[in-house]
Amino acid sequence: xxxxxxxxAETWVPGYPGENPTGVKAFTDILSAIEFDPLDVDDNHxxxxxxxxxxxxxxxxxxxxxxxxxxxxxxxxxRNLYVSTQRLDLLKKICLDSIRLNDATEFKxxxxxxxxxxxxxxxxxxxxxxxxxxxxxxxxxxxxxxxSIYYNASR
Numbered sequence: 001x002x003x004x005x006x007x008x009a010e011t012w013v014p015g016y017p018g019e020n021p022t023g024v025k026a027f028t029d030i031l032s033a034i035e036f037d038p039l040d041v042d043d044n045h046x047x048x049x050x051x052x053x054x055x056x057x058x059x060x061x062x063x064x065x066x067x068x069x070x071x072x073x074x075x076x077x078x079r080n081l082y083v084s085t086q087r088l089d090l091l092k093k094i095c096l097d098s099i100r101l102n103d104a105t106e107f108k109x110x111x112x113x114x115x116x117x118x119x120x121x122x123x124x125x126x127x128x129x130x131x132x133x134x135x136x137x138x139x140x141x142x143x144x145x146x147x148s149i150y151y152n153a154s155r
Contacts, residue, residue, distance in 0.1 A: 003155050005064055007055030007083070007134060009147040015046030054141070054149075055134035060127035062107035062118055066091060067151045080150040085139065088149065092135040095128040 015027035015038075030048055031038050057063055067083060094106045108118050118124070138144065 003057075003059045003061060003064060003153060005055075005057040005060060005067075005153045006053055006151070007138070008051045008080070008150045008152065009054045009138070009141065009144070010049065010051045010150060011147050013048040013050055015041065015048065051150075054138050057127060057130060057134075059123070060131070062104070062110070062124060063091075063127055063131055064153055065110040066094070066107060068110075080152050083149045083151050085144060085149065088135050088138065092132055095132050099125065099128055099132075 013027050013030060014023040027046065027048055028038060030050065031041070067081065098104055098106060104118060104120050104124065107124075138149070141147070
């Protein structure tokens with residue numbers, strides 16, 4: 001067993017003909033790609049909730065503790081936690097500051113709530129670098145502010 005952690009960008013794709021024609025084309029293209037018959041969609045207000053995985057970590061316990069909100073509430077499995085782009089910007093800043101100063105203090109505080117002392121090893125520092133890469137890639141997505149970002153973890 002281990003800790004698998006995911007970041008998703010989610011959006012609504014309208015399928016109603018009176019709405020954005022580009023959205024309707026995307027709606028029909030997605031249905032076609034997943035081999036779903038458009039006639040089987042509720043015609044009252046058709047649309048798709050689309051979720052795209054934009055980040056993945058494995059056993060990055062300090063990042064999990066920080067993303068969980070520093071409030072001591074542990075969550076796993078099928079529970080999504082909304083994460084604003086401002087919160088991701090803050091996480092990136094904390095990661096970069098921790099790397100630059102070789103100081104894990106910010107992560108030790110949140111990790112202590114979950115599972116006691118934090119092990120500071122090569123994997124810890126790699127997870128900080130990986131987190132910065134995930135956030136950098138995410139903020140470059142066109143129209144990122146039109147998406148909702150969610151974090152989920154399973155073990």
